[in-house]
Structure formats: C-alpha cells, structure tokens
Amino acid sequence: MNPLRAYDIHIVGLDTKRYEYDFTSDNTFFVALEQELIKAGNVQTHLVLEKSETMIRLEFHIVGEVEQICDRSLDEYNEPVDTQQTMLLKFGDHNEELSDEIELIERNTSTINVARYIFEFISLSLPMKRLHPRFRDEDDQEDDDQNGKLIYRSGETTNNDADDQTNIDPRWAALRKLSDN
Structure with a gap:
C-alpha cells in the first residue's frame, strides 16, 4: 500500500x-x-x-x-x-x-x-x-564582525570629517569640483 x-x-x-x-x-x-x-x-x-x-x-x-x-x-x-x-x-x-x-x-x-x-x-x-x-554561533559572530567593519565610504564629507578633508584623493577632489558647478 x-x-x-x-x-x-x-x-x-x-x-x-x-x-x-x-x-x-x-x-x-x-x-x-x-x-x-x-x-x-x-x-x-x-x-x-x-x-x-x-x-x-x-x-x-x-x-x-x-x-x-x-x-x-x-x-x-x-x-x-x-x-x-x-x-x-x-x-x-x-x-x-x-x-x-x-x-x-x-x-x-x-x-x-x-x-x-x-x-x-x-x-x-x-x-x-x-x-x-554547533557552527551557528560561530557564523553569527563572523556576520557581526563583518557588519561592524566599514568596507566602503563615498567621497561625501560632513563637518565632523574636517580632518579627513585634507586626505581626500585628488581624483575625488576633481570630481567634487564638477558636481559643485
């Protein structure tokens, strides 16, 4: 059956x-x-x-x-x-x-x-x-570690980033001039 x-x-x-x-x-x-x-x-x-x-x-x-x-x-x-x-x-x-x-x-x-x-x-x-x-806790911790890292950052700056403005890549600075026009 x-x-x-x-x-x-x-x-x-x-x-x-x-x-x-x-x-x-x-x-x-x-x-x-x-x-x-x-x-x-x-x-x-x-x-x-x-x-x-x-x-x-x-x-x-x-x-x-x-x-x-x-x-x-x-x-x-x-x-x-x-x-x-x-x-x-x-x-x-x-x-x-x-x-x-x-x-x-x-x-x-x-x-x-x-x-x-x-x-x-x-x-x-x-x-x-x-x-x-038994692997799930490890995997969750790895995900948390990766989520805590800054992997990419655009060229946009704020007032808090005044120190970073001196270290702007010249290519980004040239592009910024174009967008400011």
Whole structure:
C-alpha cells in the first residue's frame, strides 16, 4: 500500500463548512516522496480545510524536525520545523497552478492529496545554508564582525570629517569640483 494514501482527503461529499485533520509524517513519508532533500524526519501537521462553493482554503500548521546534513562538516543533525502556510484551491474547468498559493482544480475532483503541499512547506521553511547548530554561533559572530567593519565610504564629507578633508584623493577632489558647478 502506498503510504501517501493516508494524505488523501475526499472532498466530494464535504459540506460547505470547516474541517480539521491531523497528519503525522515520519521517515516512510519522506522515502515515499522519492526526493533527495529530506531523508528522515518526524513532523505533525494540523490542517484546517474550509470548503465554500467556489474554493477550498487549506491552512497548514507544521511542527517537528527533519534530518539534514551540514554543508560544512557533513554531519547529520535535526533541523526544527515550525511553519504556517495557506493554500487556496479554486474550482475551475482544468487543473493549473496559478501561483505558489493558488491552484485551479477541476470541479469534478473527488480527492485531493495534501502530501505534496506538506513536503513543499517543510522544504520552504528550511534555511538555505544548512549548518549544524554547533557552527551557528560561530557564523553569527563572523556576520557581526563583518557588519561592524566599514568596507566602503563615498567621497561625501560632513563637518565632523574636517580632518579627513585634507586626505581626500585628488581624483575625488576633481570630481567634487564638477558636481559643485
């Protein structure tokens, strides 16, 4: 049996009101998706489905952790996941993805599978730079050091920079004469 069938929601018989679903995604979920980004993890998804005459609104709240490999040390570590996302499925004549948050689905669609949405939202919540937690403090300190340094300074001066005016590069002085005209 396909483990992703557990993520099917039959929408044919649903009334126009609010429904709530809970899903648990473990290692079998990530393996069944046949992708390379996440090999293992354990996340809980709370889904609120609101059906109306013209569309279905899906509100996801996903919490848990997924296994990642550090880009620096190649060590495995668990990355926490906590994200809230919304997806709109509008009824139409054909299936089409209109944007990241809006899709058209055929009016006669009987079942939607939310596994793909859960995986996409988990993937989007992960940081681009995968660093083991032991390296994150070092990386933050490096960023702070670089942010504290003055790397470039324009030729503009203020009254406080009177000492610096004597050390102006002659090329900047020539350009300043042009802009003063």
